[in-house]
Amino acid sequence: MKLIKPFCLWFTGLPCAGKTTLGNEICKRLSAVGIQAEMLDGDEIRKELSRDLGFSQKDRKLNNERIIFVSKLLVRNHVPTLVAFVSPLNEIREMARERIKHVILVYVQTSLEECMQRDIKGMYKKALAGEIKEFTGIDSPFEEPVDPEITIKTEYEKIDESADKIWRYLIKEGYIE
Secondary structure, rough: OEEOOOOEEEEOOOOOOOOHHHHHHHHHHHOOOOOOEEEHHHHHHOOOOOOOOOEEEEEEHHHHHHHHHHHHHHHHHOOEEEEEEOOOOOHHHHHHHHHHEEEEEEOOOOOOOHHEEEEEEEHHHHHHOOOOOOOOOOOOOOOOOOOOOEEOOOOOOOHHHHHHHHHHHHHHHOEEO
16 A cells, blocks of 8 residues: 555544544554554643643643644645544634645544543543543533544444544545555
């Protein structure tokens, strides 16, 4: 297989929905066929590039603007880029579409209850107890994407089924062959 045109798979969904897990699986598959991609994960970005930011709406917007800029540079240089970010607002996702060529929005649709069960860090519990303010899905909004190219339902699909759906899309739309 080979890369035909660069792309940005932009995974959005509630915290603990499975965005990073799915992104890592696609990265692994791309690497297995000789296509090197870059995975940008929200937690990792906050440890490095955005360690100076909190979780206010203003800081979240700036964090997303930074990741959009980095993604734009990578895609512009023909590096397939996978972004696993909550990116809770349609405004942010639209900004990504405007600034980055070939954004493929992947909505990792998972119920709040399922996300809370998967939360090994205990973030939801802390948010519900008031220890974390403005936590997405609890006291900060998550807007369902209006027009995702792909919707993944991780509660009902195995990781391989979800990854296969994305893989087929990349082939069908001429990103890889």
